[in-house]
Amino acid sequence: MSAPAVVLRDISCTFPPSSRGGQPYTAVRDVSLTIADGEFVSVVGPTGCGKSTLLNVTAGLLTPSTGSVDIFGESLSGLNRRAGYMFQAEALMPWRTAIQNVMAGLEMRGIDPVESRTRATEWLSRVGLRGRGDAYLHQLSGGMRKRVALAQILILEPQILLMDEPFGALDVQTRQLMENELLALWSANRKSVIFITHDLEEAISMSDRVVVMSAGPASRPIGEFPIDLPRPRDVAEIRLTPEFLKIHAAIWETMRDEVLKGYQQHERA
Amino acid sequence: MSGHDTLPPLWRLNVYRLALFVAAMLGWHVLTQSKILPPFFFGEPLKVFAQIWKWFSSGSIYPHLAITLLETMLAFFGGTLLGLVAGLWLGLKPTASALLSPYLKALNSMPRLILAPIFAVWFGLGLWSKVALGISIVFFLVFFNVYHGVREVNPVVLANARMLGASKRQLLRMVYVPSAMTWVFASLHNAVGMAFVGAVIGEYLGSVKGIGYLILEAEGIFDINAVLGGVITLTLFAYGLDMIVTWAERRLLRWQPN
Known part of the structure; x- marks a missing residue:
């Protein structure tokens, strides 16, 4: 068997206090997590539980205070070159058109511009943006910008996809559309995915496995649930099946107290 | 925004603008002809424009205009380029910028025009002392804007570009510079005017x-009309340069909404 795509071993991240006299903040403590090659794993948890911190560690953007990261059996140092990262916030370059954004990664790798353009055009139509390549970002809707971001990452064919609440800002219909499209793209060419969300339904409907995190600070996984629903799935329809509801109830049982805790901490802060 | 939709169409706006100009000139003319304002101090519009016409038709102003514009351009481009490079560099080097920041702030708050005599001593009475004065003003304008522009780069856009595989140089070219351009252009409008100030x-x-010399000469013989003629000529050219900057801004910042 080949090495797992991602192994997080005893990861802790402590940040220095933001003001003098403040307390250092431990976002996550002793987190161990393994993602198999081609596996779609969602990480859910209450607001402020350090989900993004884990993703930044896996991406190599953040060095953990303790613990280690292995990517396909190799210890990670520096940026994770095998990973594509889809950020929660707008991350595209607004001074570039849609197609120039999709081409950016190829341009950085020194690939011939003509070929880059051909491939970017292909990817734009694959994410449903045929003919919109020359639009600037402010001319596109939020959903379209997410599609551009997706194409920008997938064109580089990363083996690992890191997604930080990528569809959080979208309306429900657009969101389900994007979820289905992501699943279709993923099934065609299975990468390992770490999908961060606070939406349990989204997590269950898309993943092979759901990891539940405790409320922060010093957040850690408190439950893992395999999702053995059949694929291909339609994220809207699958939510109505009894199997889905059973899994949802089981996970929610574990999550409820943590969400409540997270909410109270949020209120206090 | 109720005033927005009642804005008249552009051609009518231009007619109004022209009418405003004619009315102002007419007012000036009547006030000085009737001696309510002494023409000796306030000039006479007809004589002012006659003077401008004479300068341009005889061609006697061209050498002066050429030298002033050359000084302005050199100060503008030189100051902008230096400001851009220094702003990018210091924006990306926190230690160097922490070290230099009190000195830069002190230099910036110094009234630069008092350097003119020093520059005259260093560079003589020719072109370069004026260029140096202009650069000393333009540089700081552009520098501080670029510096802020670099510091204000969206960290998510930056992280995204890094994850896509950008090298340090690519980050500079693809993220820092375009991101700072918004700030640069905000400063360039002021910089054009200031480059003229330095030269004149x-x-x-x-x-x-130069035009500044022409004005000084006219003042020496109390020819207020020629002084005003010089001022108006300068204003027109400064306005023209500002329009070129606006045009470049529209082209380069096409990606921005509106």
Whole structure:
């Protein structure tokens, strides 16, 4: 068997206090997590539980205070070159058109511009943006910008996809559309995915496995649930099946107290 | 925004603008002809424009205009380029910028025009002392804007570009510079005017050529009409340069909404 795509071993991240006299903040403590090659794993948890911190560690953007990261059996140092990262916030370059954004990664790798353009055009139509390549970002809707971001990452064919609440800002219909499209793209060419969300339904409907995190600070996984629903799935329809509801109830049982805790901490802060 | 939709169409706006100009000139003319305002101090519009016409038709103003524009351009481009490079560099080097920041702030708050005599001593009464004065003003304008622009780069856009595989140089070219351009253009409008200030004040304080010299000469013989003619000529050219900057801004910042 080949090495797992991602192994997080005893990861802790402590940040220095933001003001003098403040307390250092431990976002996550002793987190161990393994993602198999081609596996779609969602990480859910209450607001402020350090989900993004884990993703930044896996991406190599953040060095953990303790613990280690292995990517396909190799210890990670520096940026994770095998990973594509889809950020929660707008991350595209607004001074570039849609197609120039999709081409950016190829341009950085020194690939011939003509070929880059051909491939970017292909990817734009694959994410449903045929003919919109020359639009600037402010001319596109939020959903379209997410599609551009997706194409920008997938064109580089990363083996690992890191997604930080990528569809959080979208309306429900657009969101389900994007979820289905992501699943279709993923099934065609299975990468390992770490999908961060606070939406349990989204997590269950898309993943092979759901990891539940405790409320922060010093957040850690408190439950893992395999999702053995059949694929291909339609994220809207699958939510109505009894199997889905059973899994949802089981996970929610574990999550409820943590969400409540997270909410109270949020209120206090 | 109720005033927005009642804005008249552009051609009518232009007619109004022209009417405003004619009315102002007419007012000036009537006030000075009737001696309510003494023409000796306030000039006479007809004589002012006659003077401008004479300068341009005889061609006697061209050498002066050429030298002033050359000084302005050199100060503008030189100051902008230096400001851009220094702003990018210091924006990306926190230690160097922490070290230099009190000195830069002190230099910036110094009234730069008092450097004119020093520059005259260093560079003589010719072109370069004026260029140096202009650069000393333009540089700081552009520098501080670029510096802020670099510091204000969206960290998510930056992280995204890094994850896509950008090298340090690519980050500079693809993220920092375009992101700072918004700030640069905000400063360039001021910089154009300031480059003119540097050139003309420099000429005014000591030179043998240029519009500033022309004004100084006219003042020496109490020819207020020629002084005003010089001022109006300068204003027109400064306005023209500002329009070129606006045009470049529209082209380069096409990606921005509106």
